[in-house]
Amino acid sequence: MVDQRQQKYRLHELGDFLRTRRARLTPEEVGLPRGSRRKTPGLRRAEVAQMVGVSVDWYTWLEQGRPITPSTQVLERLVQALRLDANERTHLFLLAQQQPPPTLLLEPEIVSPALQRFLDQFDSRPAFVSGRRWDILAWNDAGCAIFGDYRHRTAPRERNTIWNVFTNPQARQFIVNWEEDARHLLAQFRSMCGRYPGDAQLTELIHDLMLASPEFRAWWPDHEVRSGQEGRKALNHPQVGLLVFERLTFQVFDTPDLKITVYTPLEEADTPRKLEQLLDQWQQHEGWGPHTPKAGSYPSRAQLLEEDTAGLWLAQCGQKWRAPGPPIVMS
Numbered sequence: 001m002v003d004q005r006q007q008k009y010r011l012h013e014l015g016d017f018l019r020t021r022r023a024r025l026t027p028e029e030v031g032l033p034r035g036s037r038r039k040t041p042g043l044r045r046a047e048v049a050q051m052v053g054v055s056v057d058w059y060t061w062l063e064q065g066r067p068i069t070p071s072t073q074v075l076e077r078l079v080q081a082l083r084l085d086a087n088e089r090t091h092l093f094l095l096a097q098q099q100p101p102p103t104l105l106l107e108p109e110i111v112s113p114a115l116q117r118f119l120d121q122f123d124s125r126p127a128f129v130s131g132r133r134w135d136i137l138a139w140n141d142a143g144c145a146i147f148g149d150y151r152h153r154t155a156p157r158e159r160n161t162i163w164n165v166f167t168n169p170q171a172r173q174f175i176v177n178w179e180e181d182a183r184h185l186l187a188q189f190r191s192m193c194g195r196y197p198g199d200a201q202l203t204e205l206i207h208d209l210m211l212a213s214p215e216f217r218a219w220w221p222d223h224e225v226r227s228g229q230e231g232r233k234a235l236n237h238p239q240v241g242l243l244v245f246e247r248l249t250f251q252v253f254d255t256p257d258l259k260i261t262v263y264t265p266l267e268e269a270d271t272p273r274k275l276e277q278l279l280d281q282w283q284q285h286e287g288w289g290p291h292t293p294k295a296g297s298y299p300s301r302a303q304l305l306e307e308d309t310a311g312l313w314l315a316q317c318g319q320k321w322r323a324p325g326p327p328i329v330m331s
Contacts, residue, residue: 011065014095018063021082022048030081051081070096103196109257111138119260124272124279126245126263129252133202134161134189137258142275145282146237146263162189163205166213176234176242179215186219187226194225233263240274 023042027034032047049059052074061068070078075096079089093101109131119127119140126143128136136159139150150159157163165171165182172178196202209216233247245263252258265271 007067008065010095010098011067014092015063015065017092017095018048018078018082021084021088025083029083048078048081052077072097072102075101106132106196106199107255107257109135109137109255111258115252115258115260122262124275125265128261130161130259130261132192132196132257133199133205134192135159136161141282141286142263142279145278146235146243146275157205160205161185163209166209166216174236174238176236182215183219183224184226186216187224190220190223191225232266237274237278240278242269243271243274244268245271 022045023040025043026041027038027043027047030043030047030051032043038044045060045063046056049056052059054074058068062070075093078084079092082088084092089101093099111129115129116138119129119138122140122142124142125140126146127140128143129138131137136150139147144150153159162185165175165185175181193199193202193206206220210220211217233245235243235245237243244266246266247261247263249259249261252260265275
């Protein structure tokens with residue numbers, strides 16, 4: 001009974017949605033003549049049916065909430081006919097087929113100035129933006145202080161997390177418990193690949209990894225998948241030794257192909273002081289001068305959170321989430 005009510009409500013919502021989208025368009029906007037007998041604004045049902053290539057009766061039943069399931073092809077034609085944007089397209093598919101629409105051609109991965117400023121607000125926490133293929137697209141100063149200067153990594157795949165973990169010999173010394181981290185990372189990567197079937201660059205990346213890494217070649221056929229992982233991230237930095245972080249990754253709402261990863265230093269292994277030292281060295285090298293308090297005066301985490309709104313927000317997120325994951329040069 002509950003399912004029938006939900007079904008009826010969903011179909012009613014679908015009909016209302018189509019009517020409102022139809023009503024906001026004029027014949028001129030879709031290349032149709034206005035005619036002289038039009039009494040109501042918007043397109044007529046017959047005009048939408050004509051553009052979509054279905055009968056007027058069938059389209060009328062759809063708007064009336066009849067229990068019919070339009071095909072993906074018909075829904076895509078409705079998207080075009082009714083001039084729906086990306087959010088409206090998703091809403092239409094969820095109402096009509098109870099699932100998201102097929103992925104369109106992949107959009108270019110662009111980090112906006114606002115997103116870069118957001119990364120910079122994390123100050124003494126390494127933070128990164130990565131794309132659908134796990135390329136690092138943006139970073140902050142603390143990220144460069146820990147993982148090296150990304151500006152100089154211009155060769156193909158130098159900024160790709162999965163490639164670095166499995167092909168860079170330094171990764172095995174840099175990542176504590178490399179094999180465990182690499183397996184977890186590979187399972188996450190495999191889950192993500194399922195979102196982009198047929199992506200030529202992903203296919204090429206997997207092919208090259210199979211050739212370049214014996215571990216990748218051995219583990220990839222296992223088909224292990226993982227949506228995320230909790231826990232700490234431990235690194236063996238060549239300058240300061242052991243560093244321990246809490247790692248948090250989340251999606252950018254407007255561009256869900258992009259993910260933000262933030263590393264919060266834990267008190268273990270004197271990580272905050274070591275991170276401060278590395279960040280000071282980095283910024284002095286850049287000619288900006290000290291950026292954080294001098295060694296020995298590093299504030300407590302509670303003090304940081306009192307004056308750091310980004311840190312307070314991150315701590316609140318951490319009460320619900322724990323950091324997923326690994327990499328060597330971020331994911």
